[in-house]
Amino acid sequence: MKRRKFIQLSGIGVAGAPIAGSFAHSSLEMKKAFVASPEVIVIGAGTFGVWTAYHLNQMGAKVTLLDAYGPGNSRASSGGETRLIQVDNDNPVYVRSAMRAYEWWKKIEEASGEQIVLSTGRLAMSQQETYRSRASERKRQLESQGIHNTEILNQDEIRYRWPQINTEDIIVAMYNGGGASGSTLLARKGCQAVAKMFEQDGGKMTIAKGTPIINKGKVEGVRIAGGNVLKAQYYVFACGPWLPKIFPELLLPKLKIERRDVLFVGTPPGDASFSYPNLPEWSVGGSGFYGFPGIEGRGLKVAPYPDDNAFDPDTDERLINPYQVKRTHDFVKHRFPALADQPITESRVCQVTNSTDGNFVVDQHPTSDNTWIVGAGSGHGFKHGPAIGEYAAKRILGEPVDQEFNKVFKLKEEVFK
Ligand SMILES: Cc1cc2nc3c(=O)[nH]c(=O)nc-3n(C[C@H](O)[C@H](O)[C@H](O)COP(=O)(O)OP(=O)(O)OC[C@H]3O[C@@H](n4cnc5c(N)ncnc54)[C@H](O)[C@@H]3O)c2cc1C
Numbered sequence: 001m002k003r004r005k006f007i008q009l010s011g012i013g014v015a016g017a018p019i020a021g022s023f024a025h026s027s028l029e030m031k032k033a034f035v036a037s038p039e040v041i042v043i044g045a046g047t048f049g050v051w052t053a054y055h056l057n058q059m060g061a062k063v064t065l066l067d068a069y070g071p072g073n074s075r076a077s078s079g080g081e082t083r084l085i086q087v088d089n090d091n092p093v094y095v096r097s098a099m100r101a102y103e104w105w106k107k108i109e110e111a112s113g114e115q116i117v118l119s120t121g122r123l124a125m126s127q128q129e130t131y132r133s134r135a136s137e138r139k140r141q142l143e144s145q146g147i148h149n150t151e152i153l154n155q156d157e158i159r160y161r162w163p164q165i166n167t168e169d170i171i172v173a174m175y176n177g178g179g180a181s182g183s184t185l186l187a188r189k190g191c192q193a194v195a196k197m198f199e200q201d202g203g204k205m206t207i208a209k210g211t212p213i214i215n216k217g218k219v220e221g222v223r224i225a226g227g228n229v230l231k232a233q234y235y236v237f238a239c240g241p242w243l244p245k246i247f248p249e250l251l252l253p254k255l256k257i258e259r260r261d262v263l264f265v266g267t268p269p270g271d272a273s274f275s276y277p278n279l280p281e282w283s284v285g286g287s288g289f290y291g292f293p294g295i296e297g298r299g300l301k302v303a304p305y306p307d308d309n310a311f312d313p314d315t316d317e318r319l320i321n322p323y324q325v326k327r328t329h330d331f332v333k334h335r336f337p338a339l340a341d342q343p344i345t346e347s348r349v350c351q352v353t354n355s356t357d358g359n360f361v362v363d364q365h366p367t368s369d370n371t372w373i374v375g376a377g378s379g380h381g382f383k384h385g386p387a388i389g390e391y392a393a394k395r396i397l398g399e400p401v402d403q404e405f406n407k408v409f410k411l412k413e414e415v416f417k
Helices: 003-010 025-034 047-058 092-112 131-144 155-161 187-200 240-246 322-335 382-396 403-408
Strands: 039-043 062-067 082-085 122-126 150-154 172-176 183-186 204-207 211-215 218-223 234-237 255-265 281-284 289-292 300-304 344-355 361-365 368-375
Touching: 039 047, 047 062, 047 187, 047 234, 047 368, 047 382, 062 187, 082 092, 082 382, 092 187, 092 382, 092 403, 122 131, 131 150, 131 172, 150 155, 183 187, 187 204, 187 382, 218 368, 234 382, 240 255, 240 344, 240 368, 255 322, 289 322, 300 322, 322 344, 361 382, 368 382
Parallel strands: 039 062, 039 234, 062 204, 122 281, 234 368
Antiparallel strands: 082 183, 122 172, 150 172, 211 218, 255 300, 255 344, 281 289, 289 300, 361 368
């Protein structure tokens, strides 16, 4: 991808309007050369950090992005193969954010030349008739946002389209036919593509653990390996599940890190019916399972939830829990009978970072006004990375933002009991 084309792409807004704070290639260079650009260190290159760094850089800041293990690494919450993007949410802030984010994911895909967004579709099945009215309400909401690919399906329609799913106990489903309302993001690849674009556009990426130096509540620098200290005007800590370790007094009571197991179930030889594009992203309400079609030859992805076991992202072994293996086999035997005798072909252990109210946190540190915390993505943060990064960058640089975002992403006083 040519650098000039990339800059041009990144300067186009959702509806084709220019995005405030982004520059054409030459003006970005000029601004950095002749205007005193603010210097920012972003710590963490998961979806929130990498996109914050990317937007700050586009807005003219001099940005250093640090990650202890690299963008989308195995320990990071953003390090899995796939993450769902959809826009249905009771809170309009998340709807707006996801729609904005989708446009950016598409742009970075085009700019990087890497496939990141797969239009898999999304099938939300239910064993309860009561889901029909909820699904109809969602359909109306999506249509009011200009999204017209939602269908409410009965059991026989689901069976007809996807005979590989056992629907005997399914009553109704909502199907979103791709785009912003039902696509799959290639997560690790996505983080790496944004980091690459950030670097190509003059951002500095360093593999190093950064530890804040705090004096009387104020962050004065970041210590990296060898005792070197990096200093900047602003510091952004987008450290996902590591955040409570970095600011324990502030965040340990407010964020909870929980384990998530993910299993891939083998498919029979020569059978593509469980793989993209023949099966959508799927879920069965109330079953404790959702998953993705086979992508990159990995097999059907099955994700059991919830799991409230605490997890340490540095030290805990990422070995699958035998209980989840048994649960998954039992579930698959019933829901995807053709896979009843198939083995688990791969597995991953990841973690989510939950806040007390389930909302993300994008806020200034209460005692250090040069320091921003961007995190608490919980189980739905990945898709929002581009929009949250853009919002965070604007707040840091003092540009106008959607005030509703400020209320939702504020670091709340509540703590986990
Ligand atoms: C199994 C699972 C399924 C999910 N499914 C979905 C989904 O379908 N859709 C969706 O939108 N979301 C989903 N999520 C949630 C989503 O993945 C997370 O909300 C999101 O990835 C969090 O991103 P982050 O940038 O906050 O954290 P991370 O991705 O964890 O990034 C933090 C980064 O900081 C680095 N770091 C930490 N400390 C330091 C330090 N001191 N110095 C330098 N670097 C440091 C780490 O190496 C890491 O790369 C899922 C999560 C899990 C676990």
